[in-house]
Amino acid sequence: MEGLKVSKSNLVVYIHPSQSNQVSKAVLRELSTLLFTYDEIFDGVVLAYYVDSLDKCAKVLPGVYPYFGVNLKVNMLLFSPKPDMLLEGKVEKVTPEVIIVIVLGFATAIITEKDIRGEFKFTMKHGVFASKYHKRHVIKKGTMLRFSVKSFDEEQIYVYGSLVPDNTGNIQWLDKNLEVVSHTDRKIYRSTKKRENEGKPLRSDKDALELSTVDTPQKLKMSKKQKVREES
Template sequence: MEGLKVSEASLIVHIHPSKSNQVSKSVLRELSTMLFTYNEVFDGVVLAYDVNSLDKCAKILPGVFPYFGVNLKVNLLLFSPKPDMLLEGKVVKLTHESIHVVVLGFASAIITEKDIRAEFVYKMKHGQEVYASNSHKRHVIKVGTTIKFLVKSFDEEMLHVYGSLVPDNTGSIHWLDKKLEVVSHSDRSIKKRENDGQPLMSDKDALDGEPSTVDTAQKLKKSKKQKLKEES
């Protein structure tokens, strides 16, 4: 999924002198306060961190309370969605005007009616609200469906994504994967036949009445059988 990135950072964590005998725990506690909040410095929501190194030589900072600063290097996993990126999320609510989604278990997303492509129609199916495709019978979006959608904008303060299902490469992940499998299988079959040297009959040949490879093979078998009967 797009919108995720890893950033390496050099930080200074300020520790109170009373925690000088628990530096590691204090550092991790301070880092944990950054989780699931948008950080302007790193331009993203911090999802996880991994401490690479921790400087044992702390520097005492001047002030009323003599805090000391601990230098460390960390890898941060950031959620930073930008317009036109593709995100994945689970549908949690459907209405006639919108589709509501949760991304990565914490960020909310909404796709309004104007950003849902015309092929999807809101209806009740087996007592359940769904958005069903008029173009593809099995392409259905309902509560619990994992969908892929396009980012229009991201509200950093509310951690809210405004999305779109207008592009053809968006919709139910399950259906999109099945569609990709069919296309890939078809491509492999064509390549195999080409490698085997078997001629492919085009739609034009079929319309013009040209015999297919199967028809030709059957006629050859019949002619051989007829020749054997005449010789006997």
Template sequence: MDGLKVSKANLTVYLHPSKSIDVSEAILRELSSLLFTFSEVLDGVVLAYDINSLNNKNAKILSGVIPYFGVPLSVDLLLFSPKPHMLLEGKVVKLSQESIHVVVLGFSSAVITEKDIREEFVYKTKHEQDIYASKSHKRHVIKVGTMIRFSVKSFDEEILHIYGSLMPDHTGSIHWLEKHSDLISHTDRNAKKRESEGELTTLKQDSIDGKLSPLDTAQKMKKSKKQKIQEES
């Protein structure tokens, strides 16, 4: 899944003098306070940490009314930082005709609204259960409890809420996608082929309409270079 990364960081934890009796325990508490909150400095939500080194001997006392002291440490951080167009995975917890609600990594909520669900999926009620079923592949079904893969549209850092999309062809039920990965790859190749053919048609049409296309420009430059060589010889 996209959006997860391990970051190595050199931090300085500032502690109250009353914590000097057990510095290690105090540092663990400070790091734990970062969990499942978004950090602008780290550009992500801290999910876990692992301390590599801790140097109490290099602790520095800060001058002030209360002399806090800073302890430098090196730590590995597991961060969750979803960006637009990344692919995330989550479990469907609620489904209606207007939206699909998902939980990602057990803590972050996501919503996919009707306008961001591709036309292939049709909302229906089957055996008193709401589902989204594919018109192209009858076994491709999304319902409550389904693990799905979706694309990120945006991420609200304050409430850790994700706005997602099921518009790309390679999104939907993970169980179905993994069983039919060859079919998805073939679909993607056909889409790219159609896009390439469309660009070629545009170039030809520009030439017919009397416009200077990139292909015409390249050919004229080639002819001009050849003519120049012949004149010099």
């Protein structure tokens, strides 16, 4: 899944003097306050961290309570979705107007009706979005869904998504069928281009049907004339 990245950072954590005898715990406690919140400096939501190194030398800040700053190197796992990235999550709710998805167990993704491609039609009887072309391509509560990012609300941790791209939808169905569908599309494209390069005119099934309908009476008429000549 896209939208995840690792950031290696040099940080300074300020510790209260009362915590001077347990610096490591105090540092971890401060870092934990960053979890599952958006940080502008890192440009993402902090999901996890790992302290790579901790400097034993601390700088004391002057004041009534002389806090001391501890230098450390931290590796952070960030959730930073950008437009057109592909995210994955579990469908929590499906209505005719909206599909709500939970991403990574904490972020809410909202996909409105206008951002669901016309292939999918909502059925009131079953309360699901089903493809008009592939009966088994269904989106319902509990479905693992792949969708495209439109925008990201950092304050609310809301992702606004889209199911317009062809490579979005039910992950289980896509993993089994997307390659086959893409391969079929490529074969049709190559066949069309080959006929165009050979200079052969392209015609639709409707045109072919009309031509065959016109040709049939003429062929029957010619065969009758040939038969009469043979008898004479």
